[in-house]
Amino acid sequence: xxxxxxxxxxxxxxxxxxxxxxxxxxxxxxxxxxxxxxxxxxxxxxxxxxxxxxxxxxxxxxx
Numbered sequence: 793x794x795x796x797x798x799x800x801x802x803x804x805x806x807x808x809x810x811x812x813x814x815x816x817x818x819x820x821x822x823x824x825x826x827x828x829x830x831x832x833x834x835x836x837x838x839x840x841x842x843x844x845x846x847x848x849x850x851x852x853x854x855x
Contacts, residue, residue, distance in 0.1 A: 796852035803835055804843040808809060811838045817845060825849045 800820050805812040817827070825847035833841040 794852075796850065798825070798849040798851060800847045802847060803837065804830070804845045806833070806843060808842070809840070812842060818846070820847045820849075823849065847848050 802816045802820065803812055804814065806819060808814060821827075826849070827845055829846040830849045831844040833843060833848075835842040835844050
């Protein structure tokens with residue numbers, strides 16, 4: 793299929809709260825993803841601001 797990389801954009805709390813924890817980031821790390829970027833206070837949900845992180849997993853090689 794030619795897919796070389798996988799990406800995930802994940803809500804990331806500045807401080808864990810009752811709505812959002814770091815569990816999604818840890819889940820993706822467990823699957824082999826690495827954090828490659830953070831967008832600070834760019835997501836507004838539940839009446840508060842959150843960061844968004846990008847994670848990447850390289851699964852193939854370019855010829």
